[in-house]
Amino acid sequence: MTKQVPTVKDAVYQILRNHKIDTVFGNPGSNELHFLKDFPADFQYVLCLDEGVVVGMADGYAQASGQPSFVNLHSAAGTGNAMGALTNSRNSHSPIVVTSGQQARSMVFSDPLLKNTDATTLPKPLVKDSYEPLSPQEVPYSINRAINLAVSDAPGPVYVSIPYDDWEEPVRENLDLLLDRKVVQVACVDPSTIQDLRERIAQAQSPVLVLGPEVDSAGCNELVARLAERMNAPAWVAPSAPRCPFPTSHRCFAGILPAGEASLCDKIKSHDFILVIGGPVFRYHQKDPGALLPQGAQLVHVTSDADEAARAPMGDALITGIQPFVEQLYAALPEKEADCPVFKQDVVRNTDDGAALTVENLFDCVEEIAPANSIYLNEATSTLATLWSRLTMATSGSYYFAAAGGLGFALPAALGVQMACPGRQVIAFIGDGSMHYSISALWTAVRYQIPAIFIVLNNNGYMALRWFAELFDVDSAPGLEIEGVDFVKIAEGYGVKSEHVDSLKSFKLSLAAALESNGPSLIEVKL
CATH class of the missing domain: 3.40.50.970 (Thiamin diphosphate (ThDP)-binding fold, Pyr/PP domains)
Known part of the structure; x- marks a missing residue:
């Protein structure tokens, strides 16, 4: 009996299994039907009626699960409809692999209907990378690379355009090497850098923490709360934060910073050392001209996003993994002998049935x-x-x-x-x-x-x-x-x-x- 040679589609589904991806979010067209044909029983297909909904749903799933999500869109039209949602996915560092069906490789020379012209350019700059395989054999490698790139620091969406007649092509025998491969990220801050930060915190009269979404995605909320206590510092949430990086019931929780230069600076005006962890410095919204930092204050910015570090207009920057950094800094700081002050503001509540509907x-x-x-x-x-x-x-x-x-x-x-x-x-x-x-x-x-x-x-x-x-x-x-x-x-x-x-x-x-x-x-x- 002749051994059945696995196809490109078989290989891609196995790659998805290896990465523990078993859900496809999509809104299909004709270019995608070959990928969906004989859809595997161990996968779930989630149908949405609009491509923006597809990406938005996959975005929420990726952020909440901590796992990459997989999206299947229709050529240029489907990709274009999803672009608005991709702006959020890019900024929230959501690990999403966005695939779209390209016209048949055997037909693209004639510029047929539903051809995605210059497919790799269309989703830029809203994706970390955009690629269209040069041959059917490259498709599994492109999908595997897209998944690894989507979850690598800093995470984000990656786009792959796939000609629809590639799916049924046989794959090479040495694909097993790809299926057995794992990519692991390890990040550790140099001890001298941690010691320098410890000294700067010790010398500060009034340190303050400003926390961004990377703290929450790293699952460091409780550890950062202990860090705030050890620093005797209030913890502010960075402006327009897309996630909650700090327990809002904690005594050190100061609130969320406003998204204007002058108003933000006013909130931290009494502090001389600002430690920003896991968020941009700073993402303003409304025009509110003023000083970017209090007079004489120092700022240190810790992020896994090299782009955010590069574009920050002030402060020192450290590009590293958030969890190992917080663990190292917390361990390096001396224990406090007494409770830190209460920075959280009380609110007056009224939930009586007859109260106003405000x-x-x-x-x-x-x-x-x-x-x-x-x-x-x-x-x-x-x-x-x-x-x-x-x-x-x-x-x-x-x-x-x-x-x-x-x-x-x-x-x-x-x-x-x-x-x-x-x-x-x-x-x-x-x-x-x-x-x-x-x-x-x-x-x-x-x-x-x-x-x-x-x-x-x-x-x-x-x-x-x-x-x-x-x-x-x-x-x-x-x-x-x-x-x-x-x-x-x-x-x-x-x-x-x-x-x-x-x-x-x-x-x-x-x-x-x-x-x-x-x-x-x-x-x-x-x-």
Whole structure:
């Protein structure tokens, strides 16, 4: 009997198994059908109705699981539709392998329909690398390289365009060498560097920590909290943080920094040594000119992202793995004889049934009712400061936000996060303006019965833009108002259990019911 020679497709699926990837997020076209033909029984295909939803869902899954996710899009059109979502994936360092089907290799010379012209250029600069194999034999190597590159420091999406007639081609015998290969990253900071930091911290009158998303992705939240105690330092979250790197209930938690030069500097004006771990220095948003650092203050920036280190406008930079760095620095610092001061600000809460339905009281109700290990996503951007001050996010992987500010992230990302963390409840706060960007994700939520809860904060417009209009002294501008949309009816059309609420009492009842549901739920809150 003649031994059956494995095909390119066989090899790629085995490579995915070796990397513990068993889920494909996609929206297929004709160029992708050869890859999906006879889809393996040990894989799951997650269908989304829009490519932005595909990447957003894969983004949430990758961040929450800590594993690379695999995306399959359709040629140039599908890639183009996903570009907005890729901006968030790039900025959040989400390890995603994005594949797209290219026209048949035997046909591309004639410029046929659905040819992805200059395919490797299309997704740039939103991916770490972009490649189209030069031959069918190169496809497995390209996929393996893409996975390793996606998870390497600093993680991020990688793009591979694959001609559809490559999948059935036989592979070389020595492919076993590739299938047995492993790539391991090891990072250790030089002891003299750690000693220098120890001395600078000891000499500082008032050190402060500023923490970014790499801390959370490395799972160092609790260790960084102990580091803050040992340093007697408040811990701020870097501005516009896409993840929560520090327990918000901890005595050292100071809050989230504003995203303006002058306002950020004002928050840290009393500190003479600023240690930034795992975040950019700094990612500003609104125009707020002022000093970048307090007079005479020193800053040290620790990151795994060489690009972020290179573009920082101030401070010393150390490019290294976050976890080994925090472990080394914590071990090098002397133990404290007494408790460090309390830097966390208290808040006054009111969750009485008759209380006003405000954003503050709504978050307080969520804090009171939701499970302690809930995971939150936020795309009601005008509520960011309120959320950070009122919700407890104590463990790693408790919060996700659009890293590049691209709307349409939270709804699909919540589904990916819930799939990755079935033992934790996912709750997404989404503004009425943001809901429109990825509304079709509700179909996917129902099809796969993903029990995420969506809380739509409806103020009939883009509240964040109204705030910017005031900041920019723009008296009038079109496009800020959105009225006449009933998200409950839309969600019910997709099959999602949905409800309007107009009081704090009805919100609490709806949230309690949603927490008991086995499928997705949507609560629309009129503010």
